[in-house]
Amino acid sequence: MGPKICIIGAGFSGMAAAIQIRKQLGLTDFVMFDENEDVGGTWLVNKYPGCACDVASHLYSFSFEPNTDWSQQYSSQPEILRYLQKVAKKHDLYRNIKFNHKVNKLTWEENISKWRVVVYNKRSKMESEVIFDVIISGIGSLRIPNIPDEFATFKGTRMHSAEWDTSVKLEGKSVAIVGSGASAVQIIPSIAKKVERLVVYQRHPAWVVPRMQFKIPEFLKWSFESLPGVRGLYRSYIFLNHEFVYPAFKQGSLFQKIGKILSEFFVNHQLGHNPELMEKVKPNYEFGCKRITPSNIYYPALALPHVEVVRREITKVKENSIVTEDGKEEKVDVLILATGFNVQDFFFPLEIKVKNGVDLMQLWKKEGPAAYKGICCSAAPNLFHLLGPNSSLGHNSVVFLLECQVDYVVQIIRELMEREASVVCVKESVEGNYMAQLLKAMEGTVWASGCGSWYNKF
Helix, strand or coil: CCCCEEEECCCHHHHHHHHHHHHHHCCCCCEEEECCCCCCCHHHHCCCCCCECCCCCCCCCCCCCCCCCCCECCCEHHHHHHHHHHHHHHCCCHHHEEECEEEEEEEEECCCCEEEEEEEECCCCEEEEEEECEEEECCCCCCCECCCHHHHHCCCEEEEHHHCCCCCCCCCCEEEEECCCHHHHHHHHHHCCCCCEEEEECCCCCCEECCCCCECCHHHHHHHHHCHHHHHHHHHHHHHHHHCCHHHHECCCHHHHHHHHHHHHHHHHHHCCCHHHHHHCCCCCCCCCCCCEECCCHHHHHCCCCEEEECCCEEEECCCEEEECCCCEEECCEEEECCCECCCCCCCCCEEECHHHCEHHHHHHHHCCCCECCCECCCCCCEEECCCCCCCCCCCCHHHHHHHHHHHHHHHHHHHHHHCCCCCCCCHHHHHHHHHHHHHHHCCEHHHCCCCCHHHCC
16 A cells, blocks of 8 residues: 555646556555646647747657657647557556646645645536645746736737637738747747738847758658667667756857857848847847757747847837837737746746645745755755756757656655655755755856856745
8 A cells, every 4th residue: 555646737747656666666546736738738728820849849749658659859739739649548557547627735744744645626616625644746936927917907808828819810801910939939930921010029039050850751750669779879879969068058158059059040041131130139038047958940920021139128008009119119910928927926826835834935035945855845855856956958858857857756755655754854954064065066167157047936
């Protein structure tokens, strides 16, 4: 009889945890809660035009569940979602998942050393309480859309990239998009030729690099299927390729200079005929501080005659127009917000009460997000975060990282079972030493350069 385990989320993280708990520990009665209607997490929710992964598919997939049939080097959202659904069916996860169930509150009950979980059923609109021994959070940090208050005054069609309304037709419309991150870089080329006019508002243009996209030939698919060693070598090759990028995140390093030169050469190659536009898309922060975004079609889309890039500050949003600091007013039919996510409040509206009734989110706001290995928090026994504080990657696949974290969590749960213990919690001193080492390691990186990046916030 093992511990009663609750897994929050049915995306990559939650699925990895569920599969390994069953496979390595032999536990089958765990419960997964997900507020959506199917597995997939971010790959179910995000449906904006051009939505795709910027990590090669043979690496952005489970090592224990390879897909030999990826159609392209970088897969689109529908293909990634189909992969996750296929994996969930193969491992019989659907019977453990309660869809349309939103976890609203976690409370550590010290008198019984268990978690009291409040769950909201979106269909019945009823709340219920369940007691669990262990909580594994796989809810992800890029979940809560960041929608600045000033855009609430807009009365036309408005949507955030993570809340895309597929029923909205953009043909013949005047469209504005605010933002310059990964989603904007994917959306803009996908809609530019459909709309009558497109205005791109961006204060901090992205560092864009070439995307080595290609269709995977049939002979290579056959090799991956018939020769597992070839598949493994290819995955390792992609992994090492990404790892070699890491030195570019050191300020002033040779690799950073090379990355910057290559990116500048790329924009000059694609926009050299348009010096004014080149100046508008020139980043004003260190190479690598924000997500480096690969695309071969982004700059050509910006160069279309009916597309305008605006670097000026937005000072006012009216019912059907946007006004910039120079007083220019742009009439807009559809407003697209590619304004990223609120990572500081990523638990919201989930409330987590840890030891002594302390609110974990308020604790992290006051002292900064802290967790040993990005997983265990000294204030929260038996609670494990996947891709938690300070564990986001700027250069490689988060799927690799979360698999490592899941293996660590499984080791801890196995230790609990073998010792017949009820509680496990990282020592405050160990957590503090780890965070000090982490902050020391951050010195000299682009994230310590003072630039505004979501990597710095969680």
